[in-house]
Amino acid sequence: MSDNGIDVGLIKPILEEFRDQKGAVIPILQHTQELYGYLPEDAMQEISKRSGISISQLYGVATFYSQFNLEPRGKHIIQVCDGTACHVKGAPKLVAAVEDEFNLKAGGSDPEFEYTLEIVYCLGSCGLAPIALVDGQVYGNTTADSLVENIKEVEK
Numbered sequence: 001m002s003d004n005g006i007d008v009g010l011i012k013p014i015l016e017e018f019r020d021q022k023g024a025v026i027p028i029l030q031h032t033q034e035l036y037g038y039l040p041e042d043a044m045q046e047i048s049k050r051s052g053i054s055i056s057q058l059y060g061v062a063t064f065y066s067q068f069n070l071e072p073r074g075k076h077i078i079q080v081c082d083g084t085a086c087h088v089k090g091a092p093k094l095v096a097a098v099e100d101e102f103n104l105k106a107g108g109s110d111p112e113f114e115y116t117l118e119i120v121y122c123l124g125s126c127g128l129a130p131i132a133l134v135d136g137q138v139y140g141n142t143t144a145d146s147l148v149e150n151i152k153e154v155e156k
């Protein structure tokens with residue numbers, strides 16, 4: 001157990017699995033993220049210590065690929081498109097409504113880590129603007145009120 005309550009011992013089997021594969025940084029980080037839901041600093045230190053991969057290389061990979069998260073994320077992921085078409089059609093109102101309703105800020109999570117709000121830029125379906133995703137489910141032509149309702153529905 002690390003000082004921050006992370007059981008870093010869980011990383012050992014991952015490193016053993018990829019011991020003979022040179023350059024397996026991405027799968028090691030993927031498996032580690034599956035364990036904790038994100039890549040805690042203590043886990044990164046442990047990987048570096050046990051594998052010999054430098055900490056800067058680990059962070060270089062983790063920050064390059066958007067699939068990796070260095071901060072804990074909420075149970076539900078809300079993504080609002082703020083590309084040009086969605087912006088014009090009211091994306092900022094969607095963002096403001098979600099922030100207000102769920103006590104969080106875009107790019108962050110609520111204190112209980114129930115929800116994380118991410119801003120994305122053009123999902124390639126501008127005809128459905130404004131668009132939001134809730135746990136991967138697409139809501140097109142949405143409004144602030146209906147998006148908030150849809151998010152609450154996910155809980156049920």
Ligand code: FES
Pocket residue numbers: 081082083084085086087121122123124125126127129131
């Ligand atoms: S701008 Fe939102 S889908 Fe294109």
